[in-house]
Amino acid sequence: MxxxxxxxxxxxxxxxxxxxxxxxxxxxxxxxxxxxxxxxxxxxxxxxxxxxxxxxxxxxxxxxxxxxxxxxxxxxxxxxxxxxxxxxxxxxxxxxxxxxxxxxxxxxxxxxxxxxxxxxxxxxxxxxxxxxxxxxVQAARQLATLSVIAMTAPxxxxxxxxxxxxxxxxxxxxxxxxxxxxxxxxxxxxxxxxxxxxxxxRSGGLRAVLAAMGGLLRRRELVGYLLVVGCGLAALFAYITGSPFVFQGIYGLSPTGYGLVFASNAVGTVVAGALFERLAGPVRLHSLLVIGVLITVAAMVTLVALLATGISTLPTTWACLFGLTFGFGILLPASTALVLAVGSDAPGAASGMLGGAQFVLGAAAAPLPGVPGGTTAMSMGVVVLGCVLLSAVALVTLAGPPTAPAVRPCGPCR
The missing domain is CATH 1.20.1250.20 (MFS general substrate transporter like domains)
Structure with a gap:
């Protein structure tokens, strides 16, 4: 709403x-x-x-x-x-x-x-x-700006x-x-x-706080959007923790070379965030979220398929992971705007749940690429793919078809 x-x-x-x-x-x-x-x-x-x-x-x-x-x-x-x-x-x-x-x-x-x-x-x-x-639309654009800044900082x-x-x-x-x-x-x-x-x-102390969060969690579409962004960030954390071992240990890049690869992929997120700001308004927010999720899924399906057929090269892995970060640059601001729109009667509670979902799921996924006993391109790719697929499932099964007010809301009310 x-x-x-x-x-x-x-x-x-x-x-x-x-x-x-x-x-x-x-x-x-x-x-x-x-x-x-x-x-x-x-x-x-x-x-x-x-x-x-x-x-x-x-x-x-x-x-x-x-x-x-x-x-x-x-x-x-x-x-x-x-x-x-x-x-x-x-x-x-x-x-x-x-x-x-x-x-x-x-x-x-x-x-x-x-x-x-x-x-x-x-x-x-x-x-x-x-x-x-x-x-x-104005809220979505401002949130996109904050998202780009937050993603550039690391x-x-x-x-x-x-x-x-x-x-x-x-x-x-x-x-x-x-x-x-x-x-x-x-x-x-x-x-x-x-x-x-x-x-x-809101008044009423802790009881009112818990009631507000409980009320938000009863909204299926909000839970869906929370899982979309949480699983998306889990994919990103798994990429961040796994990629140094892949690019330096397997593809032989120096720390400086890896830094350049990581920075170029981060540029993908920034470019996607800027593109989101231009598209928000002409294109429905839910539609932009679908596009972002599809890009991340397509990029990781391609990477895992290439690795499964024995194609494991620096350029192909780099390109697929660039697709992941580019898609995330659209997924993050779109899902954030939708969570806050659906939870607009308690924006602080909605924002808190948004941050909690991101960091809890992200922290849980971070060590998974190394679970098989060592991080490989395939182990990282499978974990990241699993996370983006869960994001897609949450989008389809919980967020569901968008309601008109949430995806094409008015501009700033004056």
Whole structure:
């Protein structure tokens, strides 16, 4: 259903600054996740610990991101958006500084968990702000912008981290994240007004929060769209964790060469996101989602079929995975817009469930390519194909035929 009666910023009244700040809030969590990866060996040496213990800090951050979105989204429906964005960005800065000054791996891991929870506010509440201020095609386009930023950040984060490690230790990375959190706090304070007036907030505390989420889960089409995007992100995580072993271990690329392959595939996501912004409006959102899912399925069916017939080359695998990321660049904003449209009466809860589905299913799929005993092109391809097929099944069986208001909603109501 489309939401009516929302304000949308008119041109020249701060809309551009609002989207830039929300984009920064969407990017800071991916940066926190990936920016310190080049510093793993240094962290092991600093704390005199193991690589597994350091990897646990990444898992802790992902858990924080998932739990934080599920909790903070509904809370923002009751308490408003602005205060949570200010608290989230401020606490992100604080916990980043704790990471930088951590005296032990135990303190570091706990701080990473809390940093993830704080950073999740920007992701989940930022989407809810878009849902408050825009509807229909305009909401889809703004969400596409946030999606492109969020998908570009993981590519740039390790590069930025590597540059900082060139002039200092891994602790400098977290100092930079702390400064970023402070800058975002100032930007939210200056340019992000409250988007959910008191009369539209939910009351009743935790019981009302759980009731709102329970009500959303009874909507079959919303569950379908959640599974479409969750399984889609699971496919992407399986690709991200499996591709280094495939391109470097099997096809013999150097780390730099792999970085170029990964970056070019990320460009596919960005290009697809830009294409989505142009097509949203003339083409129904549900139709765009179908196109995105079909592209991902076609790309992975082609890859697995080629591998099964003995064709395992760098160009063919690269091209098929580019198709995956390109399709995901359409799938992500389309499904996000549809989830928020169907759950428009509780956008914070819908946004929280969206983030939870993405990170929970993504984290579950990430280690699967290596389950057979080692990651191969076939094991990665089969896992990714299974995820996109599940996404397609959810689209057909649960999301079902689109309702007119959800797929061709009005523009921003003024």
């Amino acid at each position: 489309a939401t009516v009666g929302r304000d949308s910023a008119a041109p020249g009244t701060g809309q551009g600054r609002l989207v830039v700040v929300l984009g920064g809030l969407s990017a800071v969590s991916p940066f926190a996740t990936d920016m310190y990866a080049p510093g793993f060996p240094g962290i092991v040496r600093s704390f005199g610990t193991t690589g597994t213990a350091v990897q646990l800090s990444l898992a802790a951050c992902l858990v924080g991101l998932a739990v934080g979105q599920v909790v903070l989204g509904p809370v923002s429906d009751a308490r408003g958006r602005r205060r949570l964005l200010l608290a989230g960005s401020g606490m992100f800065s604080v916990w980043s500084l704790v990471c930088a000054l951590a005296p032990s791996i135990a303190v570091f891991d706990v701080a990473r968990l809390l940093q993830g929870i704080a950073g999740s506010a920007g992701l989940v509440v930022g989407r809810a702000v878009i849902s408050d201020r825009f509807s229909g 590519v740039l984060a390790p590069v930025a981290g590597g540059l900082l490690l060139g002039i200092g230790s891994w602790r400098l990375v977290f100092v930079a994240l702390a400064v970023t959190g402070l800058v975002l706090w100032l930007a939210v304070r200056a340019w992000v007004p409250e988007s959910l007036p008191a009369e539209r907030r």
